[in-house]
Amino acid sequence: MWKFSVRRIMIMIPQLFVLSVLIFVLAKMMPGDALSGQIDPNIDPARIEEIRQEMGWYDPWHEQYARWIGGVIQWDFGQSFRFKMPVTELMGQRIENSFWLSLVTLIFTYLIAIPLGITSGRYNDTLRDSLITGYSYLGFATPIFIFALVMLWVFGFQLGWFPTSGSVTPGLVPGTFDYFVSKVYHLILPALSMALITTYSTIQYLRNEIIDTKQKDFILLARAKGASESRVYNRHIFRNSLLPIAAFFGFEITTLIGGSIFIENIFGYPGMGQLLIESISLRDYSVVTATTLLFGMAAVLGALLSDIILSIVDPRIRIK
Amino acid sequence: MGFLKVEDLKVHFPIKGGLFGRTLGHVKAVDGVSFSLDKGKTYGLVGESGSGKSTTGRAIIGLNHITDGKIFFEDNEITATARKAKSDIRKDIQMIFQDPYSSLNPKKRVLDIVAEPLRNFESLSRKEERIRVQELLELVGLSPESILKYPHEFSGGQRQRIGIARAVALKPKLIIADEPVSALDVSVQAQVLNFMKEIQGELDLTYLFISHDLGVIKHMCDHIGIMYKGRFVEEGTAKEIFNDPQHIYTKRLVAAIPDIDPRKREEMKQFRQEVNTEYEQAYNDYFNEEGLAYSLKPISDTHLVALPEKG
Amino acid sequence: MAANSASVENVDVKKKEIKSPSGLSVIGRELIKDKIALISLIFLILVVAFVYGISFVLDQEEIVKVDLFSIYEPPGEEFILGTDYGGRDVFGQLIIGTRNSLSIAFLVTIMTGLIGVVYGLLSGYFGGHVDNIMMRILDFFLILPFTMIVIAFVAIVPKYSIWTFSLIMTAFLWMGIARLIRSKALQEKELDYIHAAKTLGTSNLKIVFKHILPNVSSLIIVTMTLNLASNIGLESGLSFLGFGFPESTPSLGTLLSYARNPQTLEFRWWIWVPASLMILFLMLAVNNVGVALRRASDARQRRG
Numbered sequence: 001m002w003k004f005s006v007r008r009i010m011i012m013i014p015q016l017f018v019l020s021v022l023i024f025v026l027a028k029m030m031p032g033d034a035l036s037g038q039i040d041p042n043i044d045p046a047r048i049e050e051i052r053q054e055m056g057w058y059d060p061w062h063e064q065y066a067r068w069i070g071g072v073i074q075w076d077f078g079q080s081f082r083f084k085m086p087v088t089e090l091m092g093q094r095i096e097n098s099f100w101l102s103l104v105t106l107i108f109t110y111l112i113a114i115p116l117g118i119t120s121g122r123y124n125d126t127l128r129d130s131l132i133t134g135y136s137y138l139g140f141a142t143p144i145f146i147f148a149l150v151m152l153w154v155f156g157f158q159l160g161w162f163p164t165s166g167s168v169t170p171g172l173v174p175g176t177f178d179y180f181v182s183k184v185y186h187l188i189l190p191a192l193s194m195a196l197i198t199t200y201s202t203i204q205y206l207r208n209e210i211i212d213t214k215q216k217d218f219i220l221l222a223r224a225k226g227a228s229e230s231r232v233y234n235r236h237i238f239r240n241s242l243l244p245i246a247a248f249f250g251f252e253i254t255t256l257i258g259g260s261i262f263i264e265n266i267f268g269y270p271g272m273g274q275l276l277i278e279s280i281s282l283r284d285y286s287v288v289t290a291t292t293l294l295f296g297m298a299a300v301l302g303a304l305l306s307d308i309i310l311s312i313v314d315p316r317i318r319i320k
Numbered sequence: 321m322g323f324l325k326v327e328d329l330k331v332h333f334p335i336k337g338g339l340f341g342r343t344l345g346h347v348k349a350v351d352g353v354s355f356s357l358d359k360g361k362t363y364g365l366v367g368e369s370g371s372g373k374s375t376t377g378r379a380i381i382g383l384n385h386i387t388d389g390k391i392f393f394e395d396n397e398i399t400a401t402a403r404k405a406k407s408d409i410r411k412d413i414q415m416i417f418q419d420p421y422s423s424l425n426p427k428k429r430v431l432d433i434v435a436e437p438l439r440n441f442e443s444l445s446r447k448e449e450r451i452r453v454q455e456l457l458e459l460v461g462l463s464p465e466s467i468l469k470y471p472h473e474f475s476g477g478q479r480q481r482i483g484i485a486r487a488v489a490l491k492p493k494l495i496i497a498d499e500p501v502s503a504l505d506v507s508v509q510a511q512v513l514n515f516m517k518e519i520q521g522e523l524d525l526t527y528l529f530i531s532h533d534l535g536v537i538k539h540m541c542d543h544i545g546i547m548y549k550g551r552f553v554e555e556g557t558a559k560e561i562f563n564d565p566q567h568i569y570t571k572r573l574v575a576a577i578p579d580i581d582p583r584k585r586e587e588m589k590q591f592r593q594e595v596n597t598e599y600e601q602a603y604n605d606y607f608n609e610e611g612l613a614y615s616l617k618p619i620s621d622t623h624l625v626a627l628p629e630k631g
Numbered sequence: 632m633a634a635n636s637a638s639v640e641n642v643d644v645k646k647k648e649i650k651s652p653s654g655l656s657v658i659g660r661e662l663i664k665d666k667i668a669l670i671s672l673i674f675l676i677l678v679v680a681f682v683y684g685i686s687f688v689l690d691q692e693e694i695v696k697v698d699l700f701s702i703y704e705p706p707g708e709e710f711i712l713g714t715d716y717g718g719r720d721v722f723g724q725l726i727i728g729t730r731n732s733l734s735i736a737f738l739v740t741i742m743t744g745l746i747g748v749v750y751g752l753l754s755g756y757f758g759g760h761v762d763n764i765m766m767r768i769l770d771f772f773l774i775l776p777f778t779m780i781v782i783a784f785v786a787i788v789p790k791y792s793i794w795t796f797s798l799i800m801t802a803f804l805w806m807g808i809a810r811l812i813r814s815k816a817l818q819e820k821e822l823d824y825i826h827a828a829k830t831l832g833t834s835n836l837k838i839v840f841k842h843i844l845p846n847v848s849s850l851i852i853v854t855m856t857l858n859l860a861s862n863i864g865l866e867s868g869l870s871f872l873g874f875g876f877p878e879s880t881p882s883l884g885t886l887l888s889y890a891r892n893p894q895t896l897e898f899r900w901w902i903w904v905p906a907s908l909m910i911l912f913l914m915l916a917v918n919n920v921g922v923a924l925r926r927a928s929d930a931r932q933r934r935g
């Protein structure tokens with residue numbers, strides 16, 4: 001297992017490097033810079049040039065890259081030109097918001113998917129199974145932004161059960177109980193919207209796994225020895241099928257990132273996804289690079305995590 | 321003098337592993353094999369599965385890489401040329417495969433399958449090509465009307481005939497037949513074998529016949545080489561191998577051939593047991609510490625045996 | 632004994648039947664058995680015919696022209712589906728949007744298919760070091776978060792058209808099909824008909840494209856159909872975020888993006904609901920057809 005992990009991490013390092021170069025080059029290629037159209041037109045263009053010189057705008061790109069990546073390693077992403085504050089500071093609250101949103105989404109996903117997957121697999125080819133399969137298939141075919149819009153429209157606007165934007169009611173003091181409740185309240189609808197339609201892979205995986213396991217010899221043996229049906233499921237089948245689900249958790253991160261961009265923008269939730277879209281339209285390139293890099297790193301680390309967990313669960317993978 | 325000559329052929333497959341996928345060791349599928357074929361004759365390679373007989377055949381025609389050794393065909397070295405797509409060697413050496421199902425592309429018509437070698441080496445017009453394919457089908461005993469059918473419309477024996485038609489399309493001199501009948505029904509086996517013998521005379525073919533079935537080998541071959549774990553244990557004419565086996569491994573193989581005469585059943589059983597006991601007792605004498613055979617030593621002009629090294 | 636082995640051969644023949652070339656009739660049978668897929672297919676044909684047919688008559692310039700006297704008209708006699716904030720006819724935009732979205736989805740599906748199939752075939756067939764390097768590159772593309780990277784690229788390209796937009800999408804979407812085709816090619820190249828082709832003097836490229844390609848064709852068709860569905864979703868998603876087409880070239884996502892304005896979402900359903908339904912139905916229909924095709928190509932799942 002150690003050998004596999006080390007090899008897997010060594011594959012990751014060049015991936016991270018190429019990712020950072022790609023993002024840096026992308027940001028450099030974006031039309032205009034943070035200064036164009038931003039500074040008071042009365043300021044002498046020569047002065048703008050001077051600022052650009054000072055910022056190292058004209059240095060060779062690899063020097064600029066080295067400076068940038070050096071900062072990144074020390075968790076310093078430079079200054080945001082629009083918000084006039086360090087990017088790190090700007091992102092702090094939003095990373096936290098996105099983290100909670102992702103966590104609650106994951107919890108909802110598993111709370112919905114695991115019972116449904118088990119039911120579907122245990123009673124396969126019954127009405128229950130076809131209903132569940134039908135639901136998860138619909139979720140698979142529905143784009144997240146349409147579903148989220150409908151959820152917001154129905155539960156946010158028409159029924160008025162949930163807030164329609166923000167992450168907390170303004171005016172509450174952080175740390176109080178009301179503040180916490182308000183935060184959770186703001187999280188529920190976005191998280192549920194994402195969770196309800198991302199259950200497809202988990203449900204289908206669990207279903208197929210259980211149907212497969214059901215016919216294996218050790219299950220037949222357990223039954224033959226007189227174990228009750230619920231014991232067979234809880235003690236034998238469930239345990240066998242659930243570990244790989246845990247392993248896919250890492251891959252879920254990529255799905256969550258893609259989804260959060262839509263969810264945060266639709267629900268006006270101040271997280272990283274919203275910040276990314278905002279900063280791209282504002283050409284706030286230091287923020288763009290920072291958010292993209294963090295998202296990319298999260299995806300790379302998620303894949304790493306899953307591979308390592310999988311290699312523990314399923315030794316066959318290690319050989320590859 | 322030799323028609324096909326194989327000198328000290330070695331085919332090793334690396335075992336990869338470790339942190340960087342380094343080569344940890346080798347599987348020695350073929351480990352120093354030498355033999356030669358005479359024109360117009362059939363040479364049989366026998367051995368259990370994993371003995372390296374198929375690998376030897378595939379290495380000669382260029383499907384497996386060669387770690388070491390040389391191959392001569394009509395006195396020209398072809399060790400490297402056999403690996404190129406368009407060399408004349410391709411025309412002279414052809415192959416018949418074991419599995420008549422997977423050896424024909426299921427998405428192609430018989431016409432395209434049999435014409436494939438013609439298209440690679442000869443520029444015929446569509447009409448000429450059609451006529452040639454029909455001739456070839458007739459030669460292998462299939463109706464010339466079947467050129468527009470697909471492989472799945474034929475039985476296993478018929479498919480194998482299509483494979484043979486394809487192999488002889490370029491008028492090769494040598495055909496490597498890799499277990500050509502072992503995937504077929506027993507009743508069909510004899511048909512295909514007899515047919516192969518027939519066209520051998522007609523087209524002046526030389527066969528390298530690879531099989532695990534000594535009965536089939538006895539029926540087909542003039543010369544025989546017995547392989548075990550990538551090495552030869554014994555080589556000689558069919559008569560020498562079947563009537564006068566010298567190596568303990570050959571003895572056991574020959575003793576295992578079923579006899580159809582029921583009156584001899586007890587006798588055979590007795591004989592097999594004796595050979596088996598001898599095999600177990602003498603195993604350490606006939607094989608080295610790694611369980612491999614020693615090198616061949618001649619005991620007559622044509623008969624070579626991997627006898628234990630003295631001293 | 633003889634009877635026994637004959638029956639074994641029969642089973643074998645059945646198993647290989649999937650590989651028989653007469654795939655079209657099997658697909659037809661499967662579609663007729665599967666009513667939902669059949670309805671989906673008819674729906675798709677109708678939509679495509681209508682949308683592409685009518686856009687010869689419809690004047691795109693006219694539809695996207697701002698008309699300040701008829702802003703936010705609810706559905707009525709003059710405008711079947713009302714108007715948007717620029718007084719533009721939503722129904723006309725829906726038709727043109729469907730056409731544009733479909734065109735992009737088709738284009739991206741075909742381009743990713745081409746790249747993916749060639750990449751996968753070469754990687755799988757040649758194997759060894761070539762495969763190793765090609766898979767490392769693919770792995771890297773695979774971990775990139777698609778939405779963000781495409782957004783970043785769209786932001787760079789100063790003036791983009793259907794072509795540049797589809798190229799950018801293609802650049803980050805070819806990996807899935809490439810991986811599938813590669814693993815299929817890895818299996819396929821170990822079969823004897825490939826070895827036979829080699830001994831017959833057929834060149835590597837010919838083997839790849841004339842022997843292996845026809846044998847993975849059903850997998851390609853199934854995967855590309857399913858990809859088409861997801862590409863419709865991806866395009867409208869990007870346009871929804873404002874990183875797809877400009878407003879002058881409406882797509883289904885553009886209409887949806889008006890719903891990012893809470894006022895529109897809450898009170899002017901006629902602008903975004905039809906587009907949502909269109910996307911949903913299109914994706915469902917294409918998926919249904921794709922699933923039926925997958926069943927048809929896999930004898931174990933076949934119904935008909």
